[in-house]
Each structure stands twice: as C-alpha cells, then as structure tokens.
C-alpha cells in the first residue's frame with residue numbers, strides 16, 4: 441500500500457497523520473455513538489493551519505491549491521477519521537475567494553483562517569427541488585439596505601456548528617428570469633445575528649454522524665452587503681464551488697478506500713482459520729487486490745481533476761468522473777473489508793461498520809451517481825438531454 445512518501449504533498453500528509461493519531465478510533469466511535477460534533481479535532485486541525493490551506497497567505501492561510509486540500513482530507517479519512525465536520529470551509533472557500541468583494545475577504549478570511557469564525561454551512565438543497573437546483577424557492581427580496589429571506593433548506597450540514605452560511609436563494613422568480621439558471625444569488629449569512637430571529641435550525645438524525653439540519657427562514661433580515669458577487673449570478677458561483685467540492689469529496693473517498701484496504705490486508709494476514717491466515721486464500725486476496733486496483737485508478741482521476749482545477753482549467757467533467765469513480769471504489773473497498781473481517785467487521789470497536797456507513801453517503805451527496813452519469817452522457821458524449 442502507498443505510504444505518504446509516494447503521494448503528493450508528503451510533508452502535509454505526514455503532519456496530518458501525526459495530528460490524526462491523537463484522535464484514534466475510540467474518539468470517533470464516541471462521537472458517532474452520541475452524534476456529537478468533533479470539536480477538539482476541528483480545533484486541532486484549525487490551529488495547525490490545515491483547514492486554511494486554500495486561504496491566501498495575505499489573509500492568514502497557506503495559499504496552496506486544491507491538491508493540497510485534497511491531501512489533507514484524504515489523510516484524515518485514511519486515518520479512520522472523518523473530514524465531514526469541517527470540509528465545507530474548503531469547498532465553499534472558492535465562492536468567497538473568487539467572487540467575494542475585497543471588503544468581504546478582508547473582513548472574513550483572516551477570522552476564518554484563525555478559527556475565530558467558522559464557515560462550515562452550505563445551504564443549497566431544498567425539500568421540493570431535490571437535485572434540480574434551479575427550482576429552489578427560498579426567496580430574498582431587497583428592502584432598502586437589507587435582504588429579507590423566506591423559505592426552507594434541507595440537509596444543511598454543520599449549521600449548528602458554523603457561524604457563517606453560504607446560502608443560495610432566488611432573487612428573481614424562476615419563471616421571470618431570462619433563463620432558469622439566472623435570478624439566483626448567493627448570500628454569506630452571519631447566523632449569529634439571525635438565529636432565533638428569522639432563522640430556525642432543526643437537526644436531522646441520520647445514519648451517520650454528520651450534524652445535518654433543516655433551516656427555516658421566516659422573514660430573516662440580512663444586510664445587503666451579505667450578497668456575494670452580482671445579484672442574479674449566484675448559480676454560476678455555486679457551480680464553481682461544486683467542482684472543488686466534488687474533487688475534495690472524491691479525495692475523502694480515496695482516503696476511506698485506503699483505510700479499508702489497509703485494514704483488510706492487515707486483518708487477512710493476521711486472522712488464522714483452518715490453521716492458516718485467511719489471506720492465504722485467493723478468495724480473500726483477490727477481492728482486496730481488485731479493490732486496490734480500482735481505488736488507484738480512481739485516485740488517478742482525482743489527481744487529474746485537482747491538477748486541472750489548480751491550473752484554472754475547466755474540470756467539470758473530470759471532477760464529476762473523479763467523484764463517481766472514487767465513491768464507487770471506496771464503497772467496494774468497504775464491502776470487501778467488512779467481508780474480510782467476518783463477524784468482527786460489525787463490532788463498533790473495529791471502526792469498519794462506522795466507516796462503512798460513512799462512505800456510503802458519497803454516492804448520494806453532494807451529487808448522486810445518476811446525475812453524474814447524465815452529465816457525462818449529455819455534456820461529454822453529446823447524447824440527448826432527458827431533462
């Protein structure tokens with residue numbers, strides 16, 4: 441199995457591995473059991489500067505690219521941990537960096553880099569729109585120096601543990617906009633000002649510990665200065681961020697896959713049944729080997745997508761393909777690892793069942809496999825659009 445030296449950013453990887461060693465399986469098991477937010481882990485990651493790798497040095501970050509951020513998240517997941525508590529800061533960062541005003545960046549970025557403010561919530565999905573983002577109905581109407589927001593979001597993860605929320609709203613109704621993708625805007629909401637005063641957060645208990653919630657906006661007033669970029673152009677900004685998100689999530693899947701394969705190979709070598717290590721049997725070896733091959737192939741696509749992103753080139757298809765391949769490879773590795781462990785795979789203390797539940801998410805969120813297939817079919821292969 442690869443070690444950190446064979447991969448990009450070996451120093452970052454080694455440092456992240458050291459940090460993660462302070463948060464072993466028992467830590468994540470207790471978070472999972474109680475559905476708690478891993479505050480100590482997020483604080484340690486923030487203090488060590490790993491969460492602000494994408495923030496320019498001028499604002500207190502390291503000014504590195506997406507490939508470096510991907511290395512951080514991959515190593516967290518490979519260690520048996522989970523970046524879901526704090527990865528949103530990385531993928532929403534592009535929206536603020538590329539489209540935020542100088543004042544917004546000066547105001548927020550140094551505080552995000554230092555950990556004084558958390559930017560961990562990203563509100564796009566709504567109960568009735570599903571994947572069809574242009575059909576969101578949460579509406580922000582302009583009233584003097586404010587926007588007044590009404591509507592609802594679902595699956596807004598980490599909202600209870602974040603100060604800031606990147607919120608996609610309509611500022612023009614879909615049927616009045618020039619195109620369905622127009623008339624959408626992005627607001628950077630300081631939730632500390634509106635919680636209980638227009639904003640209600642309701643947690644949703646899920647299969648994995650993800651701190652996800654529903655948000656209700658009831659005439660929530662936010663300053664007009666919360667608008668990012670131009671009014672009506674928000675869909676474009678969010679799409680930019682989504683490519684980064686797909687690459688970063690794909691790298692978490694690669695980390696998960698490496699975790700499962702490391703664990704499966706180690707256990708297959710140790711566990712003796714019928715007087716021989718189970719790993720002597722090709723029925724055990726081959727699925728692990730196949731899973732490793734598939735994971736390495738997926739990792740190659742993730743690297744390619746990250747490199748294109750960092751070169752400022754178009755990477756929508758590669759980011760989508762990377763996410764599909766990596767999420768399927770990690771799920772396959774999870775299944776192989778569970779099977780290799782037999783009954784012990786189901787015991788909480790082995791971490792396999794937790795990681796198994798966690799890695800399943802990525803075939804649904806942040807975008808489901810079918811939607812990626814549809815993107816490739818219509819945008820890459822030129823097949824007719826079905827919707």
Ligand SMILES: Cc1cc2nc3c(=O)[nH]c(=O)nc-3n(C[C@H](O)[C@H](O)[C@H](O)COP(=O)(O)OP(=O)(O)OC[C@H]3O[C@@H](n4cnc5c(N)ncnc54)[C@H](O)[C@@H]3O)c2cc1C
Nearest residue numbers: 562563564565570571595596597650804805806807808810
């Ligand atoms: C734990 C968790 C955390 C999340 N965190 C966030 C977050 O922080 N912020 C946020 O905005 N969202 C978040 N999401 C939402 C997530 O991005 C969506 O669940 C995901 O995009 C799928 O949307 P949906 O659930 O509405 O599925 P739907 O759009 O209702 O789709 C349901 C199924 O139908 C399939 N489908 C739909 N249309 C078609 C079609 N035309 N052809 C073929 N198949 C189709 C889909 O692939 C999917 O499998 C989170 C979700 C979960 C579960």
